Amino acid sequence: MTEIREIAFSPDWPAPDVKFLRPEIPPAPQLPIDDVFGSRFSTWAREAAEAKGAPLDYAVFSVFSVLSSVIGNARWVSPWRGWTEPPVIWAMLIGLPSAGKSPAIDAALQPLRAAERPLRETADAEKRAWTEKAEIAKLAESTWKETVKAAIKEGQTPPDRPKEADAGSPPHIPRLVVNDGTIERLGAILANQPRGILQMRDELAGWLEGMARYSGGGNDRPFWLEAYGGRGYTVERMGREPLTIDRLTIAVMGGVQPDRLKTLLFKADDDGLLARFLPIWPEPAPLRRPRAWADEDLMRRIIEKLLTLDLLTDEHDQQRPWIVGFTDDARDLMDQFRQAVRQWETEADGLMLSFIGKLPGLTARLSLVLAFLDWASEGAEEPHQITVQHFGRAAHLVEAYILPMARRAYADAATPKAERAARRLVQVIREQGWLRFTSSDVLRLDRAGLGTKSALDPALEMLLDGDLIRAVLVPTGPQGGRPTRLYAVNPAILEGQA
Numbered sequence: 001m002t003e004i005r006e007i008a009f010s011p012d013w014p015a016p017d018v019k020f021l022r023p024e025i026p027p028a029p030q031l032p033i034d035d036v037f038g039s040r041f042s043t044w045a046r047e048a049a050e051a052k053g054a055p056l057d058y059a060v061f062s063v064f065s066v067l068s069s070v071i072g073n074a075r076w077v078s079p080w081r082g083w084t085e086p087p088v089i090w091a092m093l094i095g096l097p098s099a100g101k102s103p104a105i106d107a108a109l110q111p112l113r114a115a116e117r118p119l120r121e122t123a124d125a126e127k128r129a130w131t132e133k134a135e136i137a138k139l140a141e142s143t144w145k146e147t148v149k150a151a152i153k154e155g156q157t158p159p160d161r162p163k164e165a166d167a168g169s170p171p172h173i174p175r176l177v178v179n180d181g182t183i184e185r186l187g188a189i190l191a192n193q194p195r196g197i198l199q200m201r202d203e204l205a206g207w208l209e210g211m212a213r214y215s216g217g218g219n220d221r222p223f224w225l226e227a228y229g230g231r232g233y234t235v236e237r238m239g240r241e242p243l244t245i246d247r248l249t250i251a252v253m254g255g256v257q258p259d260r261l262k263t264l265l266f267k268a269d270d271d272g273l274l275a276r277f278l279p280i281w282p283e284p285a286p287l288r289r290p291r292a293w294a295d296e297d298l299m300r301r302i303i304e305k306l307l308t309l310d311l312l313t314d315e316h317d318q319q320r321p322w323i324v325g326f327t328d329d330a331r332d333l334m335d336q337f338r339q340a341v342r343q344w345e346t347e348a349d350g351l352m353l354s355f356i357g358k359l360p361g362l363t364a365r366l367s368l369v370l371a372f373l374d375w376a377s378e379g380a381e382e383p384h385q386i387t388v389q390h391f392g393r394a395a396h397l398v399e400a401y402i403l404p405m406a407r408r409a410y411a412d413a414a415t416p417k418a419e420r421a422a423r424r425l426v427q428v429i430r431e432q433g434w435l436r437f438t439s440s441d442v443l444r445l446d447r448a449g450l451g452t453k454s455a456l457d458p459a460l461e462m463l464l465d466g467d468l469i470r471a472v473l474v475p476t477g478p479q480g481g482r483p484t485r486l487y488a489v490n491p492a493i494l495e496g497q498a
Contacts, residue, residue, distance in 0.1 A: 013467065013490045013491065013492065014467045015467070015492070016466055016467045016468040016490050016492050016493065017465075017466030017467065017468065019419075019466075020419075020422055020423055020426050020462070020463065020466055020468055021426065021468075021492070021493065022423075024411065024415075024420065024423045024424065024427070025408060025411050025412075026404065026407055026408045026411060027283075027408070028057075028281060028282045028283045028405065028408060029400065029401050029404040029405055029408075030401075031056055031057050031060065031282070031401055032396065032397065032400050032401060033045065033046075033056065033060065035393070035396060035400075036370070036393045036394075036396060036397045037060075037370075037373070038373075038374055038377060038378035039378075040295075040298065040377050040378055041063075041298075041302075041373060041377045041378070043294065043295070044295055044298045044299065044377075045059045045060050045063070047291070047292075047293045047294055047295075048104075048107040048293065048296075048299075049104060049107075049285065050288075050290045050291060050293075051107070051290045051291075051293045052100060052103035052104050052106065052107050052290075053100050053103060053285060053287070053290065054099070054100030054101070054103050054104035054107075054285055055095075055099070055100060055104070055282040055283065055284065055285045056282075056285075057280050057282040058093050058095075058099075058100060058101055058104030058105070058280065058282065059104045059107055059108070061089075061091040061093070061278060061280045062091060062093070062104055062105045062107065062108035062109070062253060063107075063108045063299065064089045064091060064278075064366070064369060065089045065090065065091040065108075065198065065251050065252070065253035066108045066109065066111075066112050066198060066251070066253070066303070067087075067302070067303070067306065067369050067372070067373060068087040068088050068089040068251045068365070068369050069088070069112075069176070069177070069196055069197060069198035069250070069251035070112070070115075070176070070303055070306045070307060071087045071306055071309065071368070071369065071372055072086070072087070072088075072195040072196030072197075072249050072251075073086065073194055073195050073196050073230065073247050073249050073311055073319075073320070073321045074195060074306075074309035074310060074311050074321060074322065075087065075309060075321055075322050075323075075324055075368065075372065076230070076321040076322075076323055076324065076368075077323075077324050077325075077326075077364050077365065077367065077368040077386060078323045078324065078325050078326070079325075079326045079330075079331060079334050079360075079364055079386075080325075080326065080331060084323060085230075085361050085364045085365050085368075086196075086229070086230035086247070086249050086321070086365070087365050087368045087369050088196075088227075088228055088229075088230060088249055088250065088251050088365065089251055089278065089362075089365060089366070089369065090228065090251065090252040090253070090276050090277045090278065091252070091253045091254075091277070091278050091280060092204055092254065092255075092256055092261075092277040092278060092279050092280065093105070093253075093254070093255045093256070093280050094255070094256055094257075094258055094261055094279055094280060094281035094409060095255070095257070095258070095281065095282075095284070096257060096258070096284075097257065098284075099284055099285075100284075100285055101255035102202065102255065105200070105253065105254075105255070107299070108299060109177065109200060111297075111299040111300035111302075111303050112176050112177055112198065112303055113176070113177065114300050115176065115300060115303045115304050115307060116174065116175070116176040116177065119174045119176075120173055120174060120175075123171050123172065123173045123174055124173065126171040127170060127171050127173065130167060130168070130170050130171055133167045133168075134167040134170075136164060136167075137164060137165050137166060137167035140162055140164040140165040141161075141165040144159065144161055144162055144165055147159055172192035172193060174193060175189050175193065175197060176197065176198060177197065177198040177199075177200055178197060178198070178199055178200070179199075179200050179201070179202075180201075181197075181199060183220055183223050183235055184235060186199070186250065187233075187235035187243040187245060188243060190245045190248060190249075190250075191243045191244070191245055194246065194247065194311060194319050195249075195311065196230075196247075196249035196250060196251070197249075197250055197251075198250070198251045198252070198253065199250050199251070199252045199253075200252075200253055200254060201252070201253075201254035201255075202254060202255060203254065203255065203256065203260075204252075204254040204255065204256045204277075205256045205257070205260035205261070205263070205264055207254070208264060208273070208274070209264070211224065211273075221273055223235070223248070224250075224252075224273060225272070225273060225276075226248050227248045227249065227250040227252075228250075228276045230247045230248060230249040231247070231248060232244070232245065232246050232247065232248065233245050233248040246318070246320075247320075247321070252277075258281070261279075261409065262412050262413075265351065265410060265412055265413035272354045272358075274351065275351055275354035275355040275357075275358060276358065278362075278402060278405075278406075279405060279406055279408075279409035279410070280405060281405060281408055281409050298377065301376075302373065302376040302377050305375075305376040306372060306376050309322075309372075324368060324371070324383060324384065324385065324386060325385055325386070326385065326386045326391065327385050327386065327387050327388060329387070329388040330367075330385075330386050330387055330388045330390070330391045332388075333388050333391050333392060333395065334360065334363075334364070334391060337359075337360065337363060337391075337395050338360050340399070341356060341357075341359050341360055344356050344359075344403065345357060350413060351410050351413050352406065352407065352410050352413070355406050355410065356403070356406075359398055359402075359403070362398070362402075363391070363394045363395055363398050364386075364391070364394075366394035366397060366398070367386050367390045367391040367393070367394035367395075368386065368390075370390055370393055370394055371383035371386060371387075371390045374390075417458075418458035418459060418461075418462055419462060420449060421449045421450055421455055421456070421458060421459035421462075422458075422459040422462040422463050422466075424447065424448075424449050424450055424459070425442065425450060425456070425459045425460070425463060426463070426468065426493060428442060428445065428447060428450065429489055429493055429494075430493060430494060433494065434489055435488070435489050435491075435494075436472070436486060436487060436488050436489060437486075437487055437489070438484055438485055438486050438487070439453070439456060439460065439485040439487075440484075440485075442456055443456065460487070464487075467490060468489070468490050468492075468493055469487040469488060469489055469490065470487065470488045470490075471485070471486070471487055472486045472487065472488050474486045
């Protein structure tokens with residue numbers, strides 16, 4: 001074995017490329033809750049998060065998704081003519097199983113279920129009355145048919161079908177939230193419920209992966225792409241009558257673990273479905289005993305008030321959304337925001353580029369939900385226009401929080417493979433405290449992404465180019481053989497300085 005001699009390392013190092021010294025996953029941004037929301041909702045969200053032992057971020061964006069489904073097709077937003085957006089928000093809560101995703105979702109979901117209960121009880125009573133009427137109608141139908149047969153036999157004119165023989169359509173049982181709705185089931189609900197609905201999934205990864213599997217009817221992804229945009233859709237399945245939905249409007253909410261998200265990122269199709277989700281990945285909440293929850297019923301009252309928003313019935317007796325337009329000042333601010341988005345796009349690619357491209361529409365949606373949250377919680381007047389104050393708060397939330405959070409969530413997918421390996425190698429150097437190391441030293445550790453020569457070599461090249469390490473020539477021994485690959489380490493790596 002070749003003996004490695006002591007080498008005199010030069011103290012003169014250039015500044016290393018700082019991108020390799022940053023964490024592989026960017027830190028979570030701070031949610032600017034007091035800058036964006038009114039005082040009543042901010043207090044509720046803080047207390048709800050603490051009571052559930054969950055990060056504030058989970059509670060807030062669970063509410064965004066729930067309220068977007070409650071507003072649904074009652075109100076859409078339009079920055080200017082030719083551009084309309086439904087309020088639909090898809091929230092993906094990212095974290096380990098103990099992060100508090102489900103409890104935070106419950107804080108928003110339980111009031112929604114409570115608001116649904118009296119609607120269902122009323123519909124159940126109507127259905128019981130209809131069932132009795134249907135039995136009478138069946139008897140009337142049978143009697144009429146016998147009378148018709150007798151009239152025909154005697155050469156007389158058959159009597160008209162009596163009104164009592166028609167029980168009418170059964171009443172629809174309303175649903176504000178479903179947990180595992182198939183396309184057929186959701187289509188049946190929305191054909192009778194033009195407002196929209198919320199799809200709640202405890203684990204989004206399996207649902208998203210399963211969309212591409214064929215199960216007798218085809219790929220589900222086109223359905224969900226349209227559901228985000230509130231577009232018209234016809235559900236067709238073999239052996240069943242097609243269902244046409246004028247505005248397929250479905251909000252989606254659920255959780256995913258970081259490792260499952262990473263798998264999704266690298267398997268994601270190029271259709272933009274994953275980029276429609278708001279990825280929320282905060283730091284874990286501190287462990288502490290919760291204090292009293294002062295106004296636990298606030299969210300129920302907000303939901304009940306939003307449910308009073310009716311759809312517009314037009315001159316053709318068709319129901320459609322009321323369109324909430326922008327003020328001139330808000331349009332000007334949207335123009336400025338779109339210019340900022342164009343700049344952000346120049347610095348992104350792949351999934352991150354797709355996500356950024358949807359930010360103007362998303363921000364318009366957020367401004368609509370914020371406006372009606374103010375109305376339902378803070379005592380504001382019902383908004384008939386989106387003001388610069390509404391849109392400004394939504395744009396601030398996007399720039400200060402949602403965009404940095406997406407960069408955190410999509411960091412693995414947005415970083416080239418060799419750069420990810422180089423960052424991991426820096427972590428290994430820091431963990432081991434190496435001032436010098438060989439490639440064999442790294443390979444012996446058998447770390448993920450660095451366990452083979454083909455994976456390690458590009459990482460070494462990137463760190464060499466970035467002045468984080470230097471190759472040191474070690475002469476071969478008297479018996480020859482392959483030279484040892486020895487590297488000196490820039491002290492800035494160990495000091496954590498750029």
